Amino acid sequence: MKKILNSADTFVRDTMEGIEAAYGDRVGLLDGDFRVLVSRYPAPEGKVGIVTAGGSGHLPLFLGYVGQGMLDGCAVGEVFASPAAEKMADMIRACDRGAGVLCLYGNYNGDVFNFRMACEDVEFDDIETRQLLGRDDVASSPKDRADKRRGVAGLVYAFKIAGAAAERMMTLDEVTAVTARALDNIRTMGVALSPCIVPKVGQPTFTIEEGQIEIGMGIHGEAGIEVRPMMTADEIARLILETIEADMPLNAGDEVSVMINGLGGTPLEEQLIVYRSVHARLAERGVAVVMPHVGEFATSMEMAGLSVSVFKLDAELKELLRAPAATPFYTNANK
Amino acid sequence: MKKILNSADTFVRDTMEGIEAAYGDRVGLLDGDFRVLVSRYPAPEGKVGIVTAGGSGHLPLFLGYVGQGMLDGCAVGEVFASPAAEKMADMIRACDRGAGVLCLYGNYNGDVFNFRMACEDVEFDDIETRQLLGRDDVASSPKDRADKRRGVAGLVYAFKIAGAAAERMMTLDEVTAVTARALDNIRTMGVALSPCIVPKVGQPTFTIEEGQIEIGMGIHGEAGIEVRPMMTADEIARLILETIEADMPLNAGDEVSVMINGLGGTPLEEQLIVYRSVHARLAERGVAVVMPHVGEFATSMEMAGLSVSVFKLDAELKELLRAPAATPFYTNANK
Known part of the structure; x- marks a missing residue:
């Protein structure tokens, strides 16, 4: 371990x-x-x-x-x-x-x-x-x-x-x-590439094979929708957005905040590559992104993978999202 | 990969x-x-x-x-x-x-x-x-x-x-x-537990055995001082601080900022456990910590491990450290 x-x-x-x-x-x-x-x-x-x-x-x-x-x-x-x-x-x-x-x-x-x-x-x-x-x-x-x-x-x-x-x-x-x-107004979906180890257990509680990606896995390793062969960042962004939009339709003129959340073992570079795809897809549709959040917000220790959250805003929610906040691990002062 | x-x-x-x-x-x-x-x-x-x-x-x-x-x-x-x-x-x-x-x-x-x-x-x-x-x-x-x-x-x-x-x-x-x-006035030392993969290479360029820790490894995987059997967080904090202090002595009454920097694959929980040890050791010696930085600041993609930096302050350096700064990935507004 x-x-x-x-x-x-x-x-x-x-x-x-x-x-x-x-x-x-x-x-x-x-x-x-x-x-x-x-x-x-x-x-x-x-x-x-x-x-x-x-x-x-x-x-x-x-x-x-x-x-x-x-x-x-x-x-x-x-x-x-x-x-x-x-x-x-x-x-x-x-x-x-x-x-x-x-x-x-x-x-x-x-x-x-x-x-x-x-x-x-x-x-x-x-x-x-x-x-x-x-x-x-x-x-x-x-x-x-x-x-x-x-x-x-x-x-x-x-x-x-x-x-x-x-x-x-x-x-x-x-x-x-x-x-x-x-x-x-909030929807999230994630993908996982590797498991994590609970300290008292001392070994991974599940495995994901090389070349495989788990679609929809939970943050405690709960089984997702399916296991697929590894996908590109663009494909992952598309699959997640399609699933979210089937659940919560987005229309031209909508404003959303997007969170790309690294699960622990996925570098910021990869999170940004997925943000790029998500942003482009939303922009094509006329959906504007307000105050994107890219980083680690809710992890599963060292699990590799990430989730995408879409938060559909109205005027009041946008104002409350933008109101100042400062905790030791979060601030929107630079967002 | x-x-x-x-x-x-x-x-x-x-x-x-x-x-x-x-x-x-x-x-x-x-x-x-x-x-x-x-x-x-x-x-x-x-x-x-x-x-x-x-x-x-x-x-x-x-x-x-x-x-x-x-x-x-x-x-x-x-x-x-x-x-x-x-x-x-x-x-x-x-x-x-x-x-x-x-x-x-x-x-x-x-x-x-x-x-x-x-x-x-x-x-x-x-x-x-x-x-x-x-x-x-x-x-x-x-x-x-x-x-x-x-x-x-x-x-x-x-x-x-x-x-x-x-x-x-x-x-x-x-x-x-x-x-x-x-x-x-700045000294850093790191430890690594696992390698990372350069995308164009597609596989780890070195390995660290289970149960082993690499002391002093660089952020590109440059070999460190030695490979040791796995150590506890307290032992790691002690070894790093002793090495840093042999190079830059610290005395009672000194003010320092401490950075615990996750290399990518090491959870925030583990970084905080090391901060706890570093803080206690410095407090014992009468050294005060100003504006601690705990998180990922300089990573090696998904490498597991962390580094500890000590920055010895004087009045001007402390004031400049505290001056406002805001980039998309850094702000001291909440530090």
Whole structure:
């Protein structure tokens, strides 16, 4: 296993301590608990709290979006495993400023189950909560069962919208409504070329043969739609856009933001080559790209591959996307 | 070969076109030439130009630092190969605002040879130039032959200092002097766990056995100091810091910036685990870390491994490091 760590058992704790050592002026562990990271940017009374949770191994997702204009808190579990409901409840309590808390996270059974318990738990503290699920991965379930889809890189756009709405002191219902509209307008699809290794497992949990590409694989290695012979960047961009557009039609005059998300082991050069193809294809159709995001936003550790997200904008969503945000791992100051 | 591209022959061109498609409002190809990227941020007459050049395959190095407060231009060659002197000369001419141009690049034979020719060439246009070489890699040559050392991730700090000095409208000699002082205060050392594949070669040019780690490997796979059995993150941090400190002593009360640079295939989690160790070791010694940089700054495509850079600061260098900068791939707005 070619990983730089101290031990598989301390992988998550050491990562969290690294974040606190580097960025302790802006984010920190809640009461020293390495399962919960909270923002230290001052949040005014009456601001809606935005929180998430999920497994480790996806940095910058989820932890990396805690900061100004995005998340107030994030709870993490072991690599690819949900954190406990109790940790989520602690986080919700810490992030409530009297206006309630929006729990915004990916559609995975463990997270859904635990967040429900956590939200019931904090009711006793008179904290109002709402829950919204990211289900942007079009490859994970067909359109007629879109409620079964998993949340992947498109969640980052949703964090951005929710965070900006909360910063504008919108109410919990208003923040929830605009974020729900954003989620309805986000689609993602990915391809994978190589697996990753969960530290405690110590070996890949699946293989992808040389010369093969897995279409639609999930960020935990969930099987995709099919395995194909290796494709060119242009072919990959075309297949992904066609699949996304079959699900969410795009028309001339539309404005979208595009995210090319490297899964970990795919160089920025290759991500840019795919962006080139996506951009050209959209431009041909008269679809304009606003604030492209190219880089690593939601990884599967060292997995090779990438995903493409398309976020269809309206005037309000565009303004919220552009509103300033700064976390240790994300800023749109240069986007 | 598990790479997402259209063809090895168009790898660099397609990457450059991807950059222009995504960020064409801020950077662009010089006269449509995919070998030269220039900043479109307005540079006032009388500002010293800051330029670099090098091989492709290291993004964000070198291209990613073209923008506001860093580089005015960058010429690139094929993967791991120097661009032609003619391209460098075109770039220098385009980046001169009447105050001369500082050429700041890594100590590699091809780049040195070609930059010398380019600087001689632009003398005929009455453009004054200076050249400074990054030689931060302590593992590439012993201290008594430090002039032979290669430039690696520490170059990014030098770009930041030079760019900020130029923005303050310092003269060419002043910019050169403060950047030279920065270079004297930067040391880097890296470790590698796996090789990378040059697209036109199609297979790894070397191997690192399972259970082995290469200490001091260069960003083109140049052999390091030794191959060792795999080490823990704490052991790696200790070995690197001891080697750097033997070269550049650190004392209680010193302020440094630390860069943990992922080489491509090493997840952010692992980089943060190493940062944790480096931070703790420096804190024990009374050395304070300012503006830590953790992420991918100078990669070798998908190579697994990382480097640690230490940049010893004085009051002026700290101020220049903190001055605003924004390129499509770098900003210190959130650091």
